[in-house]
Amino acid sequence: MEIEKINILITDDHQMVIDGLKMMLDGDVYQVISEANNGQEAIDLIQTQPEQYHLLLTDISMPLLSGTELCKMVKSQFPHIQVLVLSMYNNAQAVKEAVLAEADGYILKNSGRTELLQALHRITNGGTYFSQDIVPIIYGQYQKQKVKDEKLNxxxxxxxxxxxxxxxxxxxxxxxxxxxxxxxxxxxxxxxxxxxxxxxxxxxxxxxxxxxxxx
Amino acid sequence: MEIEKINILITDDHQMVIDGLKMMLDGDVYQVISEANNGQEAIDLIQTQPEQYHLLLTDISMPLLSGTELCKMVKSQFPHIQVLVLSMYNNAQAVKEAVLAEADGYILKNSGRTELLQALHRITNGGTYFSQDIVPIIYGQYQKQKVKDEKLNxxxxxxxxxxxxxxxxxxxxxxxxxxxxxxxxxxxxxxxxxxxxxxxxxxxxxxxxxxxxxx
DNA sequence: TAGACTATGGGTATTTATACCTATTAAAAT
DNA sequence: ATTTTAATAGGTATAAATACCCATAGTCTA
The missing domain is CATH 1.10.10.10 (Winged helix-like DNA-binding domain superfamily/Winged helix DNA-binding domain)
Structure with a gap:
């Protein structure tokens, strides 16, 4: 019985992060078949051969085209591709945008390899995964934003x-x-x-x- | 002839970065023998068995004790340990502080595995290594800081x-x-x-x- | 429909800020 | 030893802001 691996496209403007992720992921289950350093490169790659990609692993803050914008485009044009957002920053605004962009998951880079694999597992089985860490962050930021909005309103x-x-x-x-x-x-x-x-x-x-x- | 590996201590508050680096480095030449999530943990580890560590690979911004503070302490108490600072941010202030803390090298995380290995090679041979990327950054930031200082003065x-x-x-x-x-x-x-x-x-x-x- | 809020404008008076001018003293720089 | 600068203070005048008062027309809401 032949096992089909899950093909991953990694997008991050930090080459070291890409290199690290590749070494963590490549194995029997996953294979990183392409990489891009910004959203524009990623969307170009996907548009060339959309069917070969199963999952997109992307950073948020990148030049040319951000991770959230990339996610929106992918989800509208190629809904078969799952998207896991991988962010360095505890930025609730970013999380909010990612959710609105219909990302399947959002984890912080300070989570370890274990959590990354867990997230991938959940997502590739049709589920979603959001780091526990981001819940209080979102909550805190929402409160802040609320106060600010109220003040302006x-x-x-x-x-x-x-x-x-x-x-x-x-x-x-x-x-x-x-x-x-x-x-x-x-x-x-x-x-x-x-x-x-x-x-x-x-x-x-x-x-x-x-x-x-x-x- | 027995080859002695270079023992590395990695300090980073992002577990994923540590995991990635370990997979990139572990091999015939280097081995990551310990890891810490902040400067305090790192200095505790080093103080327990200072002689076993040859090289410290550290992030800058971390809770409890920053990478630059850690670097200063290591260089004053255990000068035999080489220090390579690995920063995510294009922050010239951070670079300046790292230099003043006598770091042996400073590279950005958007450099790839190749540059990391090159930096390690240079440093373990008694040299220093600073990313080419940071030169214009330092210059630019110095200019900014200069203007600001002048304005206040x-x-x-x-x-x-x-x-x-x-x-x-x-x-x-x-x-x-x-x-x-x-x-x-x-x-x-x-x-x-x-x-x-x-x-x-x-x-x-x-x-x-x-x-x-x-x- | 009555009440609340917004945007509008007027009157009057006082306080505050701004624009000029000049001048002295001490300290710092040349 | 001379010049410059900072810090001080005064005079005079106008412009601007602030503090109250008042009123009206429109919109929205309870």
């Missing part, structure tokens, strides 16, 4: 617009001209911003805006 | 003090009271700060201060 669109112009060093009069409204209106918005941002001067507004990443 | 200590209080939302009058000087003096400093910071209002000063990390 208490400001009305007009208030955000005006705050943005204040940060750009325009005076109330200049802002009024730009927005075709009265200087008084701008000043009233300033007052409201003080209350909402819980500060007492323009200096506080600027710090608030920068801290919350207002463009 | 054009401000006098008193100006920095006043700027710091401005950012804390104090008015000129309040700052004057705090520093036991006249409000006029504070206002004059403000004027000078505008010129030096190349901006036209307090908003600009706040942005300048935050951008340059003034406490």
């Amino acid at each position: 208490v400001l009305s669109p007009r208030e955000r617009e005006i705050l943005s112009l204040i940060v750009k060093e325009f005076t109330s009069e200049e802002i009024a001209e730009k927005l075709f409204i009265s200087k008084k209106t701008v000043d009233n918005h300033r007052q409201n911003l003080f209350v909402k941002c819980n500060c007492k001067s323009t200096v506080g507004l600027v710090k608030y805006a920068l801290a919350n990443g207002l463009e | 054009v401000l006098s200590p008193r100006e920095r003090e006043i700027l710091s209080l401005i950012v804390k939302e104090f008015t000129s009058e309040e700052i004057a009271e705090k520093l036991f000087i006249s409000k006029k003096t504070v206002d004059n400093h403000r004027q000078n700060l505008f010129v030096k910071c190349n901006c036209k209002s307090t908003v600009g000063l706040v942005k300048y201060a935050l951008a340059n990390g003034l406490e």
Whole structure:
């Protein structure tokens, strides 16, 4: 009885990671048949011979085309290919994006060879695998993001617009001209911003805006 | 003739990296005899049996004790152990610190197995090895750091003090009271700060201060 | 439909900041 | 020994911001 190996494409911009993974994976069950250093290379390889690939093992942060973008493309065009995302960073935003990109699994690089093999096993059997480590990370980050979003959402669109112009060093009069409204209106918005941002001067507004990443 | 292998201690908080490196290195020339997930573990291992280790392969950013701190300790207490720093990040500050910590080599993890073996060969023969990639990085970062330092240094200590209080939302009058000087003096400093910071209002000063990390 | 919020604008008054000017003293650099 | 710079302070004037008050029209929601 002939056993068909599972063909893997590894995508990572760190050659050393690829080399390490290859040595960990190549064996009776898996074989790494191609490698790429960024998402673009990977999608090019897949498009040439889509059927020969069973599984994509990819990093997230890569030049040209990120791992999440790559995952989206693969899942929409070649749904038969399973995708395991392998990330170095404890970045919840990345995890979230990977999930939205329909990755079959997400593990951190600080997991060992054992967990990697376990993840591959689960995924190649039609399941999913997400590192236990990332659960509290996602939770923590969601909380943070929530607070941040809430902070930004208490400001009305007009208030955000005006705050943005204040940060750009325009005076109330200049802002009024730009927005075709009265200087008084701008000043009233300033007052409201003080209350909402819980500060007492323009200096506080600027710090608030920068801290919350207002463009 | 019996050949003595070179005994290696790997320190990295990413177990997967350790596993990969072990598979790449173990052979006739090298053998990985111990591994640690942070600098503290590594130094504990070395202190137990210092003589058995020939080479330390370490990551930089790790919990408890960083790779550079570890390197410093090893080089001062056990100078017979060669140290190769293996970093994921293109961080010039890290490279600089590693050099100051007397590391024998520094390579990036995006170099492949070939370069790793080349580095090890050079180092175990009494030489040093630094990735070609890091040269422009160091240069670039030095330039950046230089610009930043210059920016902060054009401000006098008193100006920095006043700027710091401005950012804390104090008015000129309040700052004057705090520093036991006249409000006029504070206002004059403000004027000078505008010129030096190349901006036209307090908003600009706040942005300048935050951008340059003034406490 | 009543209440809340947003965006708009006005009045008035005070406080704060900004833009110029000048000047003295001490310390540091040339 | 002279020049420069930092830090100090004052004068005068205008521009800007801040703190209150008020009102209206539209939208959205309970």
